[in-house]
Amino acid sequence: MNDVHRQSASLEERVIALCRAARDAAPALAGASTETKNAALRAGAAALRRRAADLLAANAGDVAKAKTAGESPAFVDRLTLTPARIEAMAYGLEQVAALPDPVGETISEWTRPNGLRIAQVRVPLGVIGIIYESRPNVTADAAALCLKSGNAVILRGGKEAFGTSALIAEILRDAIGELPSGAIAFVDSIDREAVRILLRQAELIDVIIPRGGEELIRAVTAGSRIPVIQHFSGICHVYVDRAADLAIAERICMNAKVERPGVCNAMENLLVHREVAARFLPAIAASLGAAGVELRGCAETRRLVPSARPATDADWDTEYLDLILAVKVVDSLADAIAFIRRHGSGLADAIVTTDEAAATRFTYEIDSAAVFVNASTRFTDGFEFGFGAEIGISTNRLHARGPMGLRELTTYKYVVRGNGQVRT
Amino acid sequence: MNDVHRQSASLEERVIALCRAARDAAPALAGASTETKNAALRAGAAALRRRAADLLAANAGDVAKAKTAGESPAFVDRLTLTPARIEAMAYGLEQVAALPDPVGETISEWTRPNGLRIAQVRVPLGVIGIIYESRPNVTADAAALCLKSGNAVILRGGKEAFGTSALIAEILRDAIGELPSGAIAFVDSIDREAVRILLRQAELIDVIIPRGGEELIRAVTAGSRIPVIQHFSGICHVYVDRAADLAIAERICMNAKVERPGVCNAMENLLVHREVAARFLPAIAASLGAAGVELRGCAETRRLVPSARPATDADWDTEYLDLILAVKVVDSLADAIAFIRRHGSGLADAIVTTDEAAATRFTYEIDSAAVFVNASTRFTDGFEFGFGAEIGISTNRLHARGPMGLRELTTYKYVVRGNGQVRT
Numbered sequence: 001m002n003d004v005h006r007q008s009a010s011l012e013e014r015v016i017a018l019c020r021a022a023r024d025a026a027p028a029l030a031g032a033s034t035e036t037k038n039a040a041l042r043a044g045a046a047a048l049r050r051r052a053a054d055l056l057a058a059n060a061g062d063v064a065k066a067k068t069a070g071e072s073p074a075f076v077d078r079l080t081l082t083p084a085r086i087e088a089m090a091y092g093l094e095q096v097a098a099l100p101d102p103v104g105e106t107i108s109e110w111t112r113p114n115g116l117r118i119a120q121v122r123v124p125l126g127v128i129g130i131i132y133e134s135r136p137n138v139t140a141d142a143a144a145l146c147l148k149s150g151n152a153v154i155l156r157g158g159k160e161a162f163g164t165s166a167l168i169a170e171i172l173r174d175a176i177g178e179l180p181s182g183a184i185a186f187v188d189s190i191d192r193e194a195v196r197i198l199l200r201q202a203e204l205i206d207v208i209i210p211r212g213g214e215e216l217i218r219a220v221t222a223g224s225r226i227p228v229i230q231h232f233s234g235i236c237h238v239y240v241d242r243a244a245d246l247a248i249a250e251r252i253c254m255n256a257k258v259e260r261p262g263v264c265n266a267m268e269n270l271l272v273h274r275e276v277a278a279r280f281l282p283a284i285a286a287s288l289g290a291a292g293v294e295l296r297g298c299a300e301t302r303r304l305v306p307s308a309r310p311a312t313d314a315d316w317d318t319e320y321l322d323l324i325l326a327v328k329v330v331d332s333l334a335d336a337i338a339f340i341r342r343h344g345s346g347l348a349d350a351i352v353t354t355d356e357a358a359a360t361r362f363t364y365e366i367d368s369a370a371v372f373v374n375a376s377t378r379f380t381d382g383f384e385f386g387f388g389a390e391i392g393i394s395t396n397r398l399h400a401r402g403p404m405g406l407r408e409l410t411t412y413k414y415v416v417r418g419n420g421q422v423r424t
Numbered sequence: 425m426n427d428v429h430r431q432s433a434s435l436e437e438r439v440i441a442l443c444r445a446a447r448d449a450a451p452a453l454a455g456a457s458t459e460t461k462n463a464a465l466r467a468g469a470a471a472l473r474r475r476a477a478d479l480l481a482a483n484a485g486d487v488a489k490a491k492t493a494g495e496s497p498a499f500v501d502r503l504t505l506t507p508a509r510i511e512a513m514a515y516g517l518e519q520v521a522a523l524p525d526p527v528g529e530t531i532s533e534w535t536r537p538n539g540l541r542i543a544q545v546r547v548p549l550g551v552i553g554i555i556y557e558s559r560p561n562v563t564a565d566a567a568a569l570c571l572k573s574g575n576a577v578i579l580r581g582g583k584e585a586f587g588t589s590a591l592i593a594e595i596l597r598d599a600i601g602e603l604p605s606g607a608i609a610f611v612d613s614i615d616r617e618a619v620r621i622l623l624r625q626a627e628l629i630d631v632i633i634p635r636g637g638e639e640l641i642r643a644v645t646a647g648s649r650i651p652v653i654q655h656f657s658g659i660c661h662v663y664v665d666r667a668a669d670l671a672i673a674e675r676i677c678m679n680a681k682v683e684r685p686g687v688c689n690a691m692e693n694l695l696v697h698r699e700v701a702a703r704f705l706p707a708i709a710a711s712l713g714a715a716g717v718e719l720r721g722c723a724e725t726r727r728l729v730p731s732a733r734p735a736t737d738a739d740w741d742t743e744y745l746d747l748i749l750a751v752k753v754v755d756s757l758a759d760a761i762a763f764i765r766r767h768g769s770g771l772a773d774a775i776v777t778t779d780e781a782a783a784t785r786f787t788y789e790i791d792s793a794a795v796f797v798n799a800s801t802r803f804t805d806g807f808e809f810g811f812g813a814e815i816g817i818s819t820n821r822l823h824a825r826g827p828m829g830l831r832e833l834t835t836y837k838y839v840v841r842g843n844g845q846v847r848t
Contacts, residue, residue, distance in 0.1 A: 126791075247844075254846075372840045385838070397630050398823040
């Protein structure tokens with residue numbers, strides 16, 4: 001008991017020391033020039049390439065353990081590094097170096113009647129904790145985005161990739177030159193207690209970004225005293241209006257469901273206006289069927305598409321992440337909006353219509369992070385939005401909403417200049 | 425025991441019903457036109473004036489109870505309504521009606537190479553919970569700001585002002601015309617358990633804003649599953665640089681310390697560069713002393729101002745909120761910055777200098793919500809910043825930082841318009 005106690009105290013001390021070093025590094029990161037940060041990123045890329053053999057060796061150890069533990073082939077694949085994947089990580093660092101630096105940007109400025117000049121200036125958040133699963137590339141990716149946005153980062157990767165992730169973090173930390181090494185911290189313990197300790201350091205960490213499945217995010221949120229940027233499920237809708245261009249509707253539905261069904265911005269529910277259902281549904285059902293999609297429909301859908309299985313109430317609220325689609329015929333735009341408000345997850349929803357009034361009403365009344373008119377929900381993505389990077393997609397309403405790039409890793413301060421003004 | 429259980433279940437049901445009504449009201453609020461919201465605010469103002477006698481009667485009951493309970497005269501004063509204070513509340517509602525509506529503002533927009541047009545559009549947060557102390561005016565003030573920004577609000581006021589606050593909320597709710605009455609909810613129980621129930625409704629409430637002292641904010645934060653916008657202590661500094669205009673320095677220091685010492689943006693620590701200490705400190709000490717300020721100084725300060733008491737280590741970290749000032753002589757700008765980083769609370773800090781390089785360095789290296797050059801820290805305020813209103817001052821780094829007006833009660837969504845684009 002005493003031994004356990006001692007060990008646990010020492011883990012806590014180590015984790016807190018790491019957090020404190022990151023906190024101490026934050027001002028130097030915040031003050032670092034764009035050139036210094038870019039040089040560190042490019043040096044990191046070069047170091048990853050130079051040490052590719054060491055990375056492959058460390059990764060082989062992780063992969064062997066994962067296979068012995070009976071992990072699934074998909075899991076082992078995500079865990080595995082190859083020379084091409086190492087090159088992709090290195091290239092990713094160089095791409096982040098090439099992005100504009102958000103820090104120091106003047107968001108807005110104005111002058112008060114008393115002559116005070118007020119500027120709202122973008123500054124880093126400070127210290128960011130990233131808790132992620134066993135994907136080694138997240139280590140490089142997250143570290144690069146935090147560094148470029150002037151933040152210190154504390155990385156806590158999944159235990160199955162521990163050897164690989166620890167080495168990636170070490171290589172990057174060794175490469176950052178004049179910046180303090182505390183800027184890229186890696187929690188060197190696979191003990192879950194380390195996460196619990198991390199999540200209590202509200203004085204030392206400004207925000208936690210979990211990257212992984214819903215279970216991870218719920219566990220992190222439940223245990224955290226620090227604000228958590230959440231990414232919960234995406235139950236995305238496409239609504240095919242009575243004034244839809246049905247060729248466009250078919251293209252968008254196929255893309256939103258089939259191109260990559262396992263992601264949060266894929267369509268899960270299809271709504272079709274009654275007036276076009278007879279023309280649209282049999283055709284799209286044939287195309288979706290040919291692509292291997294199972295349809296679960298309302299009564300009217302099943303009348304038009306007899307091969308569809310009946311949808312249960314649960315189907316409208318399910319994120320399949322698979323080649324399954326729930327389909328419902330609705331009587332009006334208003335019904336579609338009401339349905340999406342009730343069953344949508346607020347991530348991304350689309351209308352297909354040539355009716356500008358219907359489109360505008362949809363964009364006003366659907367309060368999702370991204371609302372699309374005549375475009376696929378699959379565009380809900382930092383790269384597709386033109387951010388040049390993505391640290392995640394937020395389903396929070398506070399701070400950042402939807403795809404998060406470098407700007408979303410910043411906050412602001414007000415710089416107020418006067419010539420002796422006092423308040424009366 | 426069974427009775428207690430039943431009662432507590434029924435309180436929970438009542439509080440949840442209130443939250444659910446607010447959540448159900450949120451879409452109508454979000455979609456309400458500026459004119460509808462302004463009409464509701466003006467109707468609320470008229471109703472407060474019309475029912476002034478009822479308000480005074482309800483308030484007399486609260487005041488009598490507070491006096492019987494032995495509350496301090498300052499407490500009773502804050503609790504007391506007068507015809508002038510009712511008029512001020514009504515006028516406040518009209519002022520909020522006159523402010524620009526933040527909802528629907530296009531924050532930025534751009535077109536992607538594939539032709540997608542992306543607009544980032546300001547939308548309400550949704551449902552805001554306000555937990556406050558026994559100041560009846562907060563009821564009207566907070567309800568008005570939430571309504572104007574398109575949010576439903578759930579108000580939970582201090583128990584000593586319960587009768588007054590409940591009536592204000594009822595009057596406003598009755599006045600909002602076509603908007604759903606759930607938009608202005610008031611928790612009609614003085615039981616503290618009601619707050620605990622409220623703070624668990626993460627599915628129904630988007631953000632909690634506590635308005636009151638540090639104890640209230642800490643209690644709310646500790647118990648909340650909902651994001652809390654915090655307003656913690658203000659340990660504000662004024663640094664008088666070696667290149668300061670000493671007349672300006674004196675004016676700013678007097679203002680920052682004396683004009684209203686009991687507020688978060690008042691100066692608590694004064695730093696003076698060694699090169700100007702002998703010229704500046706005896707003079708400012710005399711002025712501050714004449715204003716009743718007690719000085720607590722470092723050794724060098726006490727050499728120059730023998731009447732100053734010795735400062736202890738604790739003094740540098742204390743928010744006095746009183747006519748007390750800690751004074752330290754520093755050797756350099758760098759020392760001043762290091763001192764502020766260590767002891768400041770990150771709310772507001774000022775430099776007085778004519779040296780542009782020193783000013784710029786200070787604004788870069790001091791990471792406080794508001795950084796002032798040649799102006800008083802007392803300007804850290806939503807009205808002084810020109811926001812036209814203030815729901816509070818945030819010491820969080822996420823979402824909103826510093827003074828919060830109507831915009832800070834909003835989030836955004838992306839509206840993406842295409843002509844059939846799909847992702848490949």
